[in-house]
Amino acid sequence: MQLNPWAMAGIVLVAVLTFYLGHRSSRSAVSTHDFLVARRTVRSRRNAAAISGEYLSAASFMGVAGIVLKDGADALWFPIGFTAGYLALMLFVAAPLRRSGAYTLPDFVEMRLGSTMLRRFSTAFVVFIGILYMVPQLQGAGLTLTTILPVPVWAGALLVTFVVGFNVIAGGMRAITVVQAFQYWLKLFAIAVPAFILCIVFLGSGGPGSARPLGQPAPPTFTENTTVTVQTDVTLKVTTVTVLEAYGQVEGARANGFAVWAPEAAHKVAKGTTLKFTAGTPVPVVSEAPASNSDWLRPGSGGLTDLLQVYSLILATFLGTMGLPHVLVRFYTNPDGKAARRTTVHVLLLLGLFYLFPTLLGALSRMYVPELLVTGKTDAAILLLPSAVLPGLWGQILGAVTAAGAFAAFLSSSSGLLVSVAGVVSTDVLPGRVRDFRVATAIVAIVPFALAVLLPSEDLSLSVGMSFALAASTFSPLLLLGVWWRKLSWPGALAGMLVGGGLVLTALVVNIVSKYTGGWAPWFSSQPALITVPAAFLTTYVVSRATGYGRPDDVHGVMLRLHAPDPLGFMRDRAVARFGQAEEKTEKTEKPRSTGKGRHRK
Structure with missing residues (x-):
């Protein structure tokens, strides 16, 4: 491994800027409203950039390119699914969720169904999903740092945990909103500029060696010893x-x-x-990847098993987005339902633009860094590709840009996950004060860091995909049926969560055990959504039909609040008696010159 001082400087710069922006934004965060929902005054475009910033995680920045390098055409469903999930979110959930006036996902569950027991189970799943999603972010940070510096894997995870923990403890949602919006544009720059430059080199001189074109059916070959x-x-x-x-x-x-x-x-x-x-030797590949370029370019080359895995992935990513707690908490920061829907439209545009580039870099990686197919560390492709195409100073500088963008991805996603899980723990387990939020943040940050160090890492997109499957199998049925079906009961919602979540967790355990005992597990242990999501929906429906007593008495009033247009004024914030009015907090804590500046802007 060659030390890249430019990459080290880029990572340090990103960490310092993140620390500074978080510290500056946290100075105006003094109330519970600031820490949980940023006072519900985040305008649509900034909120869209912040959502995109936290959503474009290690799986997006590094994992998509790595899995395209390894799996080819079948991997294109990852960026498609990651983006299309917001279309379902916009159409079915975004506006009603904001009109509910909830502060957290378990808060919405209790508002809709009136069950404290269901709220407790929702809290447990939110915490588990958040931690499960955060672990690959920290592992990706460790992979990035060890790729460019001679440091242990846990060093990158520790750095991300410290910076993110400080920002969230200092200012909660209000502090990280500006940070995440900035980091989206940083990540877009960090992946788009190298992609354009490397494509120019490829179309011009072709770079060093004579990489075999992807159109040839034979496997990639080593261009040098x-x-x-x-x-x-x-x-x-x-x-x-x-x-x-x-x-x-x-x-x-x-x-x-x-x-x-x-x-x-x-x-x-x-x-x-x-x-x-x-030089000229065909590249060996890990056993689960297509060996030849012809199979790599052809969707479903692995037969029926690959086809079922693709459908399972589509279902998990399309429906899992609406169940991710760190995504949903962002919509509570919008002023009203219309702004929440407008935010989602902007997110679709920003994500669609971003995902063009990791897909392109993954294809180039198969020609220029095929040795990663031997080690299985394909997630490092985006970091090593610039130096492989442009040896020397310019390659190091481009590698530094991508490394800085990758680190921004870990920081922004970890920030959103930490603030969403800490918010749930502070309001559902602790009394809900600002001090409790900070204590919850410190506790929650330690757990994923320990797991990231202890558990073996795998393809980032695949491990994040399991989080999507869990979200799609637990909260997706509850949200869709809770928003659009009056007859949903809390026993039905609870049974659906237990069946869907239990099946996913069982598949996760089986998959982990299988990795240590010879890889005997069937395909649905790694992509279980095709089985678990229909099972969760069916269980929720059947049990709800049989338990009419579990429906709240004021269900018609609740549904009216969720679906009535914003100007009619049915929307109101929950937990006012506990936290006070956001407007009152604003008047007490803001300086006089800021009075009247809270009007929402597009």
């Missing part, structure tokens, strides 16, 4: 008889020199093994 050190246990496959040098442990035996690999067998390579390939 290449040495690869495997950093985790992997199982590799080849398409032709391959001659290489291996030093370490292969197939459970000691290897110390030339080896010949046959295409009929899978080859297990232990951590720490060094593999040497000569």
